[in-house]
Amino acid sequence: MHRSPRLPLALALALALAGCVPGILDPIISGGISGEASESGPSPVSSTDSDGSIGDPGDTCTTCDSATEAVFVVPPDPDDTCTTCDGGTEAVFIVPPGPPPACDVYAQDCPSGFKCTAEGPPPLDSESITCSPIVAEPDQAGEPCQVLVEGHFGPDTCDIGLFCDDVDPQTSTGTCAVMCQGSAGEPLCDVGSVCLGYSEIPLCIPRCDPLVQDCPAGDSCVYAGGPGFVCLEIHDLPANQLFEGCGDHWQCAPGLSCVAGEVAEECVIGVDGPGCCSPFCDLSSPSCPGLGQQCRAFYEPGEAPSGLENVGVCALP
Known part of the structure; x- marks a missing residue:
């Protein structure tokens, strides 16, 4: 885990998604993001012989002119269910479906439809x-x-x-x-x-800019380790506000990061977790709301992805 010599250990952020932190301040993330079916239908059809007995199951009744002839669907298993029973000699049985077919969510290899x-x-x-x-x-x-x-x-x-x-x-x-x-x-x-x-x-999951917070309503732009910043749903609404305690990034309102340790004098650490919701800040135009807070670089020098070089987070020096 990368740590900055300029910060006390108490300011380090814990990251569970990536297991290591590319920046000076690490975010707290305790969890991850957020048989072929049997064909129902008729079985082999049989017909009555001329003497009134039921013929071989392999026989098929193609014309039924006699008043004594009846059409049967032969049940292949004693567990089959009679779904329609139209008379004393006529019945239709449906084969219970088997387990749904397995498939690959990446390949989308299911049949058409x-x-x-x-x-x-x-x-x-x-x-x-x-x-x-x-x-x-x-x-x-x-x-x-x-x-x-x-x-x-x-x-x-x-x-x-x-x-x-x-x-x-x-x-x-x-x-x-x-x-x-x-x-x-x-x-x-x-x-x-x-x-x-x-x-x-x-x-x-869409990438995003934490300084712009360009995510759909109900989502927040949070740090997800190696992939950088992504839009994630805010859990446990209403979201935790500025300087309220937190345990995960997606507990904080958009524009805030869940940071551990001595982040601000105003932080209220409670049952929600060991962190505090503190705002992201722009290193090129630093401004922080907390007493004595400074805008500290989120990434180590030279490690910020393109377009995120100015991302910082407000914390005590």
Whole structure:
């Protein structure tokens, strides 16, 4: 872990996503981001023989002119269920479906009309990933979406390659987020976003500028380790405000970073965690609200990504 000799150890930020810190002040992040189906249908059809007995299951009744002839769908297993029973001699049996087919969320290798996504109730794990039908007129990236089963991860109304993310548990509505392509070893996203894993669902998360806070409403521009700054949903609303205690970056309101140690005289450290929500600042035009605070460089000299050279955070010297 990189530490600056200019700062006391108490000012170092803890970073769980990357395990190391590229800058003078490290952010506190305690957690990560946020069988083929059996075909239902009729089984082999049999007909009655001329003596009134049922013929071989392999026989097929193509014409049924006799009043005594009946059509049967032969149940392949005693556990099958009779779904329609129209008479004493006529019945239709449906084969119970098998487990949903497994698939690759990166490759999107499901049959036409299906997408590889997460379904079912929490927890989200490998058993949640399956081929799910794509709804008619599906929602596109960035559009509102609906989870069709309350309390589940899916199915949802997003198109292939998309996942209904940031879902409101009260309304089951969210936003269609783009899933990473490529492979787990080499994930691919469009320019301007980075692939971050939400357990089994890897999503392309937009990069952002912490000084501009150019994220959608409800998100905050926070540090995510190696990928730099990305837009993440603010958890535990209402968000923690200036100088309130925190344990994670996404607990703080936009424009604030969760910083550990002696950050400001005004900090109120409490049950929310060991950190304090302190503002980002611009090194080229430094200004900090706390008594005795200074705008300290977020990155070590020469290590800031292009366009983020002026990012700082307010802290005590």
